[in-house]
Amino acid sequence: MRLIFFSILFCYSFYGFSQSEFCGTSVKDQQTLLAQAEQYKSFSKRDGGFIYVPLMVHNVSNDNSSGFYAPWNLFETLCTLNEDFKPSGIQFYLEKDFNYIKNSAWNDHAEFSTGEEMMYQSNVQNMANCYLVSNPAGNCGYFTYNGDGVALSKSCLGKRSHTWAHELGHYFSLPHTFFGWEGIQYSSSKKTSEYQSRVFTAIENVNRDYCKNQADRFCDTEPDYISNRWTCNTDGFSNSKLLDTKDSTFRVDGSLYMSYANDDCMSRFSSEQMDAMNRNLDGQRSYLKRSNVVPKYINVTSFDLQFPEDSMVVPTRHVTFSWDKVPNAKYYILQISRTESFSIIIKNLLLNEPTTEIDSLIQGKNYWWRVRAFSEFDFCGAESQVGFFKSEPIITSLDETKADQSYLVPNPVSSYGNVQINLVSANQNDAQIEIKDLNGKSFRPFSIINNPNSILINLGYLPEGLYFLTARFATSSKVYKMIVKND
Numbered sequence: 425m426r427l428i429f430f431s432i433l434f435c436y437s438f439y440g441f442s443q444s445e446f447c448g449t450s451v452k453d454q455q456t457l458l459a460q461a462e463q464y465k466s467f468s469k470r471d472g473g474f475i476y477v478p479l480m481v482h483n484v485s486n487d488n489s490s491g492f493y494a495p496w497n498l499f500e501t502l503c504t505l506n507e508d509f510k511p512s513g514i515q516f517y518l519e520k521d522f523n524y525i526k527n528s529a530w531n532d533h534a535e536f537s538t539g540e541e542m543m544y545q546s547n548v549q550n551m552a553n554c555y556l557v558s559n560p561a562g563n564c565g566y567f568t569y570n571g572d573g574v575a576l577s578k579s580c581l582g583k584r585s586h587t588w589a590h591e592l593g594h595y596f597s598l599p600h601t602f603f604g605w606e607g608i609q610y611s612s613s614k615k616t617s618e619y620q621s622r623v624f625t626a627i628e629n630v631n632r633d634y635c636k637n638q639a640d641r642f643c644d645t646e647p648d649y650i651s652n653r654w655t656c657n658t659d660g661f662s663n664s665k666l667l668d669t670k671d672s673t674f675r676v677d678g679s680l681y682m683s684y685a686n687d688d689c690m691s692r693f694s695s696e697q698m699d700a701m702n703r704n705l706d707g708q709r710s711y712l713k714r715s716n717v718v719p720k721y722i723n724v725t726s727f728d729l730q731f732p733e734d735s736m737v738v739p740t741r742h743v744t745f746s747w748d749k750v751p752n753a754k755y756y757i758l759q760i761s762r763t764e765s766f767s768i769i770i771k772n773l774l775l776n777e778p779t780t781e782i783d784s785l786i787q788g789k790n791y792w793w794r795v796r797a798f799s800e801f802d803f804c805g806a807e808s809q810v811g812f813f814k815s816e817p818i819i820t821s822l823d824e825t826k827a828d829q830s831y832l833v834p835n836p837v838s839s840y841g842n843v844q845i846n847l848v849s850a851n852q853n854d855a856q857i858e859i860k861d862l863n864g865k866s867f868r869p870f871s872i873i874n875n876p877n878s879i880l881i882n883l884g885y886l887p888e889g890l891y892f893l894t895a896r897f898a899t900s901s902k903v904y905k906m907i908v909k910n911d
């Protein structure tokens with residue numbers, strides 16, 4: 425009994441420890457990649473152009489579909505990823521759509537072997553496979569040589585996160601800048617040379633004479649001994665001073681993605697690291713290269729929402745939302761929120777067309793909505809302005825309906841009828857009239873006569889149904905709900 429108790433305690437504390445880890449890429453895999461990198465000495469220069477690498481994104485949820493990474497956040501983190509890789513000349517694109525996997529055991533995997541199993545079963549050949557999960561074996565992410573894929577924690581991703589760049593750095597052969605110090609806690613109170621028996625690479629010094637054979641073998645990444653996540657000072661360097669084996673002092677450079685500095689410190693791969701990734705892409709991973717890739721970018725900065733129009737009152741079901749078609753856009757993300765700041769999001773939909781039908785709005789509420797457009801190459805995309813609409817109020821009695829609609833008579837009106845808007849103030853004349861059905865389809869009235877206290881509209885012909893009649897005055901507008909019904 426006591427044995428069981430201690431085993432549980434041990435497992436728990438071990439798990440708790442590993443949760444705080446940044447990267448789970450094993451030392452062995454980094455060594456393997458370094459050894460392979462020795463085979464490839466050069467790569468073809470691309471004269472400032474980009475090489476496009478197909479990224480296969482596997483979005484993993486629990487068995488019951490809960491916990492997929494939201495598409496809005498996914499494109500934000502992909503936008504940052506491509507920005508991070510831009511100086512290297514490598515850009516990622518979506519040759520295939522996102523792959524959605526429902527598997528609780530893979531989504532929350534404590535063991536690397538489970539993650540590798542996920543990769544064996546799901547990897548798409550000749551693409552850079554990345555898996556978004558809730559728990560990648562207690563880390564923010566890892567690359568595994570056996571699984572030949574990257575696993576990333578959804579909670580570590582986002583607009584300001586460089587975790588994806590770090591793990592793809594491993595994927596393209598880069599070791600950590602502190603390579604050799606994994607799992608070792610450095611302290612300047614102990615002579616650095618005394619660490620050499622535990623650090624399994626030659627410890628790197630401030631003097632760069634032997635840099636090609638020390639630590640990560642790059643000469644333009646300065647010494648780094650910090651193997652736990654750390655915060656930099658305002659210059660982007662470590663707060664603490666470290667001593668090398670010759671007692672020269674230095675601070676660690678947190679700007680490199682392959683360090684363990686916090687996201688806010690990170691901003692670059694070094695020149696030699698970028699060359700190494702390109703050598704890897706030209707050599708070991710040449711299967712990722714495609715010929716004749718024609719990138720498509722979103723060339724507009726914004727675009728217009730179409731329906732519902734601003735401040736419109738819409739029904740709670742079967743509302744067809746639409747917005748401008750954006751040239752080159754393959755993906756649209758529609759967000760509908762209950763708050764102007766989009767803090768409470770009720771719809772977060774990834775779509776391929778500039779329209780979709782929305783059901784299940786709550787009665788009598790305010791809503792804000794916005795759309796972003798992306799292409800398979802352009803993850804930053806363009807964003808619409810924010811639209812505002814209301815859902816129909818809860819109707820508790822017939823009298824309330826009558827009161828609400830009393831300025832539009834008659835209502836219901838017949839298909840070929842005339843309808844009159846009774847005006848309540850003098851500045852409401854010369855109105856523009858628009859009539860739309862629930863799908864946003866416009867109908868042109870046959871005639872509009874503006875009188876001093878009313879507007880008379882001849883409908884021409886409208887099929888039976890519910891319509892929104894919008895009257896736009898010089899300084900205001902009003903939307904009326906109009907029912908067309910024939911006796």
Ligand SMILES: [Zn+2]
Nearest residue numbers: 447448449600
């Ligand atoms: Zn790492």
